[in-house]
Amino acid sequence: MLALIISGVAVTRAEIARHTGLARSTSSQRVDALIAHGFIDENAEAPSTGGRPPRRLSLRTDGHAIAGVDIGASHCRVGVLDMRGTLIAAREDSLTIANGPEAVLGHVERTLRTLLETADGSRTLRAIGVGVPGPVEFSTGRPVDPPIMPGWHRYPIPQFFEDRFGVRALVDNDVNVMALAEQRRAFSGTLHLLYLKVGTGIGCGIVADGRIHRGAQGSAGDIGHIRVGERHEPCRCGNSGCLEAIAGGAALAARLRESGLEAAGSLDIVQLVMEGNQEAVRMVREAGRAVGEVLSGLVNFFNPETVVVGGALAAVHDQLLAGVREAVYRRSNPLATHVLQIEPSRIGENAGAIGAGTLALEHALSPAQVDRTLAKDAAV
């Protein structure tokens, strides 16, 4: 019913009854419940020339809020979205994820309360979405052996938020929600999209047929340890020739330091490239080729319409994407690259918060969840 109203397919009580095939009285009862719980508004049209003017139903954008939280290795961004998915407030802070869940989530809680009060005190929080930089068992929202999140293994993140805000919290891997944000907000004509995050590590978010593909254990998109052609660089995983050991920001910075340059991480590499340092430019372009070589296989396998490249190194996307495109067009099957677009991120730094919020928003507006909300409130 909400989907019909949001899409504009049915916006009056008569249209809703016709489209759902529900009995007129059942349909109207449900419309009343959606209004009572603040999901939708019913307003008179501009008066017509005669008779009672039809009343239009529309999604209520004020009154409610959705939180989108993007937790990175060394930062945390908290956003508040309205019910159409528009970001209405956001704040980023430096924060060390290795401080553990209580410290980090406590900070998120305080930031979110502040944002909700200052943004618009009259909004009721409906759901929370959280993206974290590690594998997550999506059904429970618990991280699973996340390599850069010490202390977070199986920590019940949803419970933390549900205890404090009384709403459902959904947790996912950060690249998954970034892929969702790009697909929903920037490339909405695209059904099959890959989001490559090229930063300290390398990961991939997958949207298949408009939905996040997480795979059997939620580890889909973990492409950092796919082997690159004839390379043998040793990797921290114990194998050699892994994509991350060749093209990840940490590996590039280490190699730049060997050349006597100062480079602690991805941001320094970006700085060097922007200053025109030839060694750094060459290295980023070469990293792009390695990413492209792995991507060419994934393009053959998955046949996406769009590949979005984000992450810290995408700040120098002229150099990075040149290498990526070169390798993909050299190796991929022509049918698969025929209309393929390989583009830098269009959403940029807010992709994680917007994506996490979008995940929560779509959950809050899903029929099963709306049913549950109406039933719960009715029981009170």
Place this chain on the structure above:
Amino acid sequence: MLALIISGVAVTRAEIARHTGLARSTSSQRVDALIAHGFIDENAEAPSTGGRPPRRLSLRTDGHAIAGVDIGASHCRVGVLDMRGTLIAAREDSLTIANGPEAVLGHVERTLRTLLETADGSRTLRAIGVGVPGPVEFSTGRPVDPPIMPGWHRYPIPQFFEDRFGVRALVDNDVNVMALAEQRRAFSGTLHLLYLKVGTGIGCGIVADGRIHRGAQGSAGDIGHIRVGERHEPCRCGNSGCLEAIAGGAALAARLRESGLEAAGSLDIVQLVMEGNQEAVRMVREAGRAVGEVLSGLVNFFNPETVVVGGALAAVHDQLLAGVREAVYRRSNPLATHVLQIEPSRIGENAGAIGAGTLALEHALSPAQVDRTLAKDAAV
């Protein structure tokens, strides 16, 4: 409504009305229409002790038939399925796909008519599914530049069958329908499955979240030209080191001939391996490793629960799968291989016909299509 009945969730008129939320009269009208069109039966339960016995609705398996057609490079298998997807008749003939669509489809038409008459003359054909060994634009059912199907480019296969049988025909790539058959009939607890066909060429069918993933141009799963590590064998595609040039049956047979053995294609390789020829055994195991090296990357990316290996070379799966498993477990991310099963095909030679039939069956029973059938018959 059919889904409720098939799954056993709602099997009486009262239950159907309750589960669909439709008005009792609307719901009952629809049940009547489904009975009138032969989709379902309504039978009295064993008489209860008092009152009118409730009447049970069930999917009607007799009276209707679905055709599943598997067209290979040099064979054609035509199957007839009942409405539960059980194969009730099948026939395979040798046939050269390069003879072109009219000759091949004419043969399929005659075979199907014979099977329908001899199997059970009283069944009405409801839909036809066809699998072909090349890329297909699924929305139109037309092959697109299929390399081993000269004369078939953009040939309207669905139209051929619709003109002659008056029912909808769906056409898909053969590995897609084989993947569907394995997932629906043999690994039904699995949501994410890859089907690798290792024969003359190498292809992959993808089931993501229970649905065939075809990708943007329908070319998803085209893994034969993904590059294998440090290999440089020239490939007919113009690149080198492609999986098919290393591990495809045609490439293996050519290398065996260089060693002085008689091997025209995959069947001869299988024969040599079964006879214990050491060179052939070594080569098949090595081919398995190459397939496994590519698969290890796809396992990291896609995180399937099950990988099924079929195709002509899977007849010697002891040797082939040993190599595949060795490479996957060496290179893939432990989280993704934790519960991964790599298994030989369980359905075997009928996988194509059963999968094509399953595709057609699910289409025929889909709500939109049932609506269309009811509306069309009502208009007559």
